[in-house]
Amino acid sequence: MNSIARKTLLYKTNVEYGDYTINHAKGCSHGCLYPCYAMLMAKRFGKIKTYRDWIKPKIVKNALEILETEIPKYKDKIRSVQLSFTTDPFMCGYNEISEMSYKIIKRLNRENIKCTVLTKGILPNKLTTLSSDNEFGITLITIKDTFRKELEPFASPMKKRIKSLYNLHKKGIKTWVSIEPYPTPNIIRQDFNEILKSLEFVDKIIFGRLNYNFKVSAYKGHKEFFNETAAKVISFAERNNKKYYIKKGTITDLNISKQLCHNSPLYSSAVPIF
Numbered sequence: 460m461n462s463i464a465r466k467t468l469l470y471k472t473n474v475e476y477g478d479y480t481i482n483h484a485k486g487c488s489h490g491c492l493y494p495c496y497a498m499l500m501a502k503r504f505g506k507i508k509t510y511r512d513w514i515k516p517k518i519v520k521n522a523l524e525i526l527e528t529e530i531p532k533y534k535d536k537i538r539s540v541q542l543s544f545t546t547d548p549f550m551c552g553y554n555e556i557s558e559m560s561y562k563i564i565k566r567l568n569r570e571n572i573k574c575t576v577l578t579k580g581i582l583p584n585k586l587t588t589l590s591s592d593n594e595f596g597i598t599l600i601t602i603k604d605t606f607r608k609e610l611e612p613f614a615s616p617m618k619k620r621i622k623s624l625y626n627l628h629k630k631g632i633k634t635w636v637s638i639e640p641y642p643t644p645n646i647i648r649q650d651f652n653e654i655l656k657s658l659e660f661v662d663k664i665i666f667g668r669l670n671y672n673f674k675v676s677a678y679k680g681h682k683e684f685f686n687e688t689a690a691k692v693i694s695f696a697e698r699n700n701k702k703y704y705i706k707k708g709t710i711t712d713l714n715i716s717k718q719l720c721h722n723s724p725l726y727s728s729a730v731p732i733f
């Protein structure tokens with residue numbers, strides 16, 4: 460695969476539930492069409508020109524070398540490192556990226572730095588050999604593969620994605636799911652309870668609405684829809700003793716927001732929940 464060299468790797472993210480992050484590839488083969496915010500930013504800042512550029516990722520070939528120089532600088536400040544926010548660490552079809560992700564996590568764990576991982580690919584079983592502090596997650600906005608093909612054309616099939624997460628859970632690994640960016644019913648009609656049921660085993664749920672898509676604002680009642688769906692997440696998580704986090708801007712009902720601030724220190728404090 461193509462590669463690039465970078466001067467820096469570890470940085471503090473502005474993502475609301477993140478701490479430090481590593482993005483060791485430019486682009487992402489999954490080519491999500493929500494659209495992908497990372498791709499929009501890469502276009503805006505002239506890092507890529509087209510969607511075709513984006514779906515041909517380039518690995519950061521010197522990532523492990525940079526890590527050696529950056530770990531001593533940041534080690535005392537880091538609470539956790541997330542792989543990744545602007546690419547996918549286990550993207551389909553690029554074993555080199557998955558291998559590098561594994562090595563990065565292993566290296567950070569050696570310094571007692573915990574990693575959180577989020578993917579739309581397949582989480583390999585060998586992740587169970589790493590620190591038990593790590594948390595592995597998948598993104599999921601549907602369990603219907605027909606819809607997945609429309610919006611995440613080159614990402615992993617839903618059953619396999621969930622199964623890979625479940626395999627880690629069975630081995631005692633901490634797991635989580637990011638249900639985001641969640642679409643309105645004019646984009647897809649689906650049973651949200653069924654989605655939650657398929658995720659009964661995870662330790663933590665993050666929920667956020669779809670943004671940057673004209674169809675959402677075209678859906679009358681989209682605010683109420685997101686309020687109700689977020690309320691379902693909260694109720695499901697509280698009933699099943701799971702951590703949860705509702706992303707900012709998803710809830711516009713003041714009553715639910717107040718209830719969240721009382722019930723969930725995770726929501727009100729806006730500190731990383733990992």
Ligand code: SF4
Binds near residue numbers: 490547579614
């Ligand atoms: S998996 Fe993430 S980074 Fe990759 S295209 Fe989809 S949204 Fe973008």
